[in-house]
Amino acid sequence: MHNKTVSELKKDLKDKKISSLELTNHFIDRIKSIDPQLNSFVSLTEEYAIMQAKKIDSEIAKGSFRPLAGIPLAQKDIFCTKGIRTTCGSKMLENFISPYDATVVEKLNDAGMIIIGKTNMDEFAMGSSNETSYFGDVKNPWNTDYVPGGSSGGSAASVSARLIPCSTGTDTGGSIRQPASLTGVCGIKPTYGRVSRYGMIAFASSLDQAGVFTRTAEDCAILLTHISGYDPKDSTSSKKDTPDYEQECKRKFTNMTIGIPIEFLDGLDNKVREVFDENIKVLEKNGCKFKKISLKSSRLGVSAYQVVAPAECSSNLSRFDGVRFGHRAENVKSIDELYKKSRSEGFGQEVKRRILIGTYALSAGYYDAYYLKAQKIRKVISNEFAQAFKEVDLILGPTAPDCAFKIGEKTNDPIAMYLSDVFTVSTNLAGLPAMSLPMGFKDNLPLGLQIIGNHFDETKILSLAHHYQQITDWHTKKPKISGD
Amino acid sequence: MWESVIGLEIHVQLNTKSKIFSPASTDFGSSQNTQACAIDLGMPGVLPVLNEEAVIMAIKFGIAIGADILDDSIFARKNYFYPDLPKGYQISQFEIPIVSGGSMEITIDNKTKVVNITRAHLEEDAGKSIHDLYPNESAIDLNRAGTPLIEIVSEPEMENAAEAVQYLKNIHSLVRYLGISDGNMQEGSFRCDANVSLKKQGVDKLGTRAEIKNINSFKYVENAINHEIERQARILERGDKVIQETRLYDPSKNETRSMRSKVEANDYRYFPDPDLLPVCISQDLIKNIKSNMPELPSTKKIRFISQYGLSEYDTIILVSDRELSEYFENTLKTSDLNPKLVANWIITEVLALAKKTYLSVKDYPVLAEDLRYLLSNISDETISNKQAKEVLERMWNNNEKPRDIIENEGMKQISNIDELNKIVDNIIKNHYKSVEEYQSGKDKLLGFFVGQVMKATQGQANPKVINQILKEKLKK
Known part of the structure; x- marks a missing residue:
């Protein structure tokens, strides 16, 4: 049951081969037995899920069938869920219960999905290894000594270990694609503005975008269709119509011209390069045309990102002051002390580091040199992508420079950690859609293939990904921990 | 410095x-x-x-x-x-x-x-x-x-x-x-x-x-x-x-x-x-938005001066508050009242009452239409200025309607010449000494005679008419 895709489960539920309650109980059991080794969930919502599953089953019995009726789902703990604890991986929100649902949550609930739990993540989505979570590291299902990537590590690991058919994630600099790559699943970050950010706890507002984890491109397409669309509650969401990605990605595959940025391959790990080159051959054989392109400024992406993202986060996280919600320090004598103690106790080291960097970058006298310059680099990167998309349909490269690294390996070297995002950040800076899908292994650890598209070209990305999965089987490989 | x-x-x-x-x-x-x-x-x-x-x-x-x-x-x-x-x-x-x-x-x-x-x-x-x-x-x-x-x-x-x-x-x-x-x-x-x-x-x-x-x-x-x-x-x-x-x-x-x-x-x-x-x-x-802008104070000021012939001083006061200027125009509306009379009454009497009672225009107890009624009674000489002030105070403080006050109190100004002639004749007869003094040049005594007529009519005589009659009758 747990090896089935969303698409297959949808059919089985519709054909009444299985009930939502059976499915829900099955996944809850799996999480209970396997997740103690992985720590991919922060909260299990067993009672709520069973109640919802019964409700959906009775709807199905009456003949009414919502588009994703009865399919279990895990929500990244960054999405506000009404009545369900939303921690954002932080002590600050350890006991925070949101009074409202995020738009993504509302949409998937309306589509009939069952939230089974909230997944672990780097604190406030700041991290690339899921080691900054207040609720402990998440382990990579392929080897539990290794990180699953981050920040959506719990969402990626749970799908990889077949603890859940699909999950949501958010991606500010690679937080969906990098963990997808490191755990061997599919993860898509849509165009900035494609999915509403309302109710998604903000890290860096101009970069954050919600997306999903699944095991197949087709499943990504199914879920993406349901979370996309204009939201009057989010001024930055797009009014563009949402295509039916599921239908669109399965249409007859038309051959495309695909760009490979030379900068992405320069100095790449040998094994990663080898795997990537093999995949190019496979795609070439199947009719894709490849073209070397140059994205010269992309190497500046991490630097620009490390100014813009902390700057925005330093402001976004100001609301966690202990006054209205979240952690409040005890025995304080003044309002200043309340702020200082609550924030010192409530935030972890990485979050504090970024607040400090961001505060510095926005300070009088430094703003021009850091924030403005970073914004200029951002513009240059966007322009380079725009130029490239005049010549190619999609851009292809490895998602991450390497496979998963060991837990603890990079925790004392933030720069090395930040470089995990070297291939992913520039798409956030340019607001482009991109996806990671499994393309092979290095030392029994998965590697991901990144497909980058032009603004609102999710269909092309999903079409190539779906076509690729028709001729390869990397997406069917599963870690031992998932059992049979 | x-x-x-x-x-x-x-x-x-x-x-x-x-x-x-x-x-x-x-x-x-x-x-x-x-x-x-x-x-x-x-x-x-x-x-x-x-x-x-x-x-x-x-x-x-x-x-x-x-x-x-x-x-x-x-x-x-x-x-x-x-x-x-x-x-x-x-x-x-x-x-x-x-x-x-x-x-x-x-x-x-x-x-x-x-x-x-x-x-x-x-x-x-x-x-x-x-x-x-x-x-x-x-x-x-x-x-x-x-x-x-x-x-x-x-x-x-x-x-x-x-x-x-x-x-x-x-x-x-x-x-x-x-x-x-x-x-x-x-x-x-x-x-x-x-x-x-x-x-x-x-x-x-x-x-x-x-x-x-x-x-x-x-x-x-x-x-x-x-x-x-x-x-x-x-x-x-x-x-x-x-x-x-x-x-x-x-x-x-x-x-x-x-x-x-x-x-x-x-x-x-x-x-x-x-x-x-x-x-x-x-x-x-x-x-x-431009085509739907309300009239602004600067434009209204120019209009008030040219349309109503008001002084700049009065206009600035009326125009300083949109609601006050509207109160003025509503009082004037469709009546043939003299705009200066209306402006005067609002600036001296109404604003004084408003200040005393701490009320802003929208809370005035006297509606523009009631003020209009009151002022038209002055205009057509039904009541005197003095009477009107009393009426306004009662309207303001007790929420009474001017028509009710004027009618209930019989506050009609006596402008009937025959009636007033009789009263004046009577007074002249009873104060012949004063008449002599007046006629010998003591002009100030005119006020005394007006006062006597007012007393006799309980203040209801039209002062303008009395003045005319007295001057005529007191001639040598």
């Missing part, structure tokens, strides 16, 4: 139905924290959505002061920690405000001066901290958080408190004319910060300024500025330097005191708010 230089920053709450970035209501006076939704509380994950009504109001203001309306103004975050600032930043406009430039004319003692306006921008108000509700704790009321404001920044071009107050009054009058704010200063809908500095006479370079924060009455603005000028003059006189700082005006002691100096000042770390797009304003929208 010293010249004072004053610039004002005025905060005007816009009277939109909902808040500037959330759908919560902006009504004043509701119980604490009942008008603050998740967005106003700065809950995790919420996002602001700009209220177009506030944008339209800001554009109206910009048009009225002859400013440029910028079609790509940007919202920025002003970052600082304060318990009644839920997000830890205020959404305001920094580099590119919606309204740029413009000016306001002020007239003092018949001298007219133009005060230039630097900019006006949109922003959200903060909540309120309440320190006197609980003994050892402060409370926060977030009803006001997110209420739309425009902040109007003047050039430092005013030379004394009188000019500053006049400028403030004109802006106050303007926002009420435009219908974009109730301008209620007690409720904090209209408040101002004053930047005051002194420089040596004839020198161009401005001196170091102090900013007096959050003054909420015309009188306090005047007092605070005057006090601050004196304070700075004292400092400079003894050869010391004025410190750049923020000061607070304490009306109970009539003094300003230091809040924080520039060194302690916040670095607000302004940057464009990534949650909001630039405010795109089409030329069509501006055109549309």
